[in-house]
Amino acid sequence: MSVDENEAVDAFERLGLTSYEAKVFIALHRLGSGTARDVARIADVPRSQVYSVAESLEDRGLVETQQSSPIRYRPVSLEEAEDTLRNRFERERDRAFEHVEEVKRESAGEETQEDIWTVRGRDRVDGRVVDLLSAADERIVFGTRLPELLTERIERTLEGRAAAGATVLAVSRDQRVRDRLESLEGVGVQQPPASRKSDQRSGRIAIADDGILLSVVDDDGSETAIWSSGSLFASVLIQLIEAGEEVASDEK
Template identity: 75%
Template sequence: MTESEGEAVEAFERLGLTSYEAKVFIALHRLGAGTARDVADVTDVPRSQVYSVAESLEERGLVETQQSNPIRYRPVSLEEGQRILEERFERERERAFDYVDAVKQEATTEETQEDIWTVRSRDRVDDRVVDLLSQATDKIVIGARLPELLTESIERTLEERAAAGVSVLAISRDDGIRERLGAIDGATVETPPPYREGDQRSGRIVIVDDDGILLSVLDDDGSETAIWSSGSLFASVLIELIEASDELQPGSE
């Protein structure tokens, strides 16, 4: 079996066929039609197994059987086979996600729900920051210590929310970050308090409206870990505590 055929077999397996079913289906298309012996001659499927595999493919609607002696098999057209597998995939997708949705709805009726979530790895934190920012309707407070923590997608989302009338306050001691965020129309840029100058572990802070927050720290190897919460009592209280402190007050230039 060639590498390309192996990849095709694996693709058919992901669509719900067994390895043998995929190999027999491909072999019948190569032959046009054939007996179990014909199929076994061009695949590594044992002849004794071809009969049951072909029967399974017939039940799936992918193979037609001619009651001759010996029995001959013919595959349905590629268009028909594709339609059958797509419909099957769609049914299985709906069944799976309908079940997950039902479980999710049951879970939301529980009295206790987690309010605080942990995100690890830079890319995932980037995605969570963008998601939180995109939900802002009133105000955004964002702080970043290093230039690489302000990605293009984050910057673009800030521009979009500012253009929509959302108040944006950016906090950073890094000149590059201050320059980039200061170029956003409507954004205000401040420096953090002086006592934070020696901070080498903080990553980002994001506050969205009054009920969304993300805080991250950087490990010694540069990896990033963040906690975040949105639409929760925890988020509201933590935001109030931060805003009541001097964490968001401007420092000296």
């Protein structure tokens, strides 16, 4: 069998035929028509297998059978075979994706996901913060010690959610950051308790309803964040942060 024919057999296999089906189909086109003996003579398929393979090809609409003695087989035209395989492929594709869509719809109502995601890169973290804040309806807490991490997109989002009725609180130890935050309409601004020492690795914190994001900044300035929303992890972490703030306030 030539290399080209091997490639053709591989291609037919990707279209759903077995290796023997592809070889018999090619052999019949080479013969025009023939018996099982004829096919076995030029194809790498045992004669005993040709009968069942040809029957399978007939079921697929790719071969016609003449009830003679011995039985003869004839392939359908290439145009008809192409249409048959194309239609079969499209039906299987539709069936597969309909199933996936159904599974997706069924799982949409479940609340068992406990997803914790990692985001790397300042631009991607910035986008995730904006997405998280944009989804908040009731309350937002945003904080950062670095002016460059309070982007214009975040400022617009904080103002927008405050205008929509959400309670928005911003926290920063840096005066430059607080000045910018205080210029935003509807955004409350606080300074962390004096007992809370600043570190050199923290990046941003964003709490938006039941979602939370925490980021750190590496020595080279790169930012990495973890975030979660609507999960038990997010709920517990938010409670821990809020409890810590309450303790710090009591100690003042």
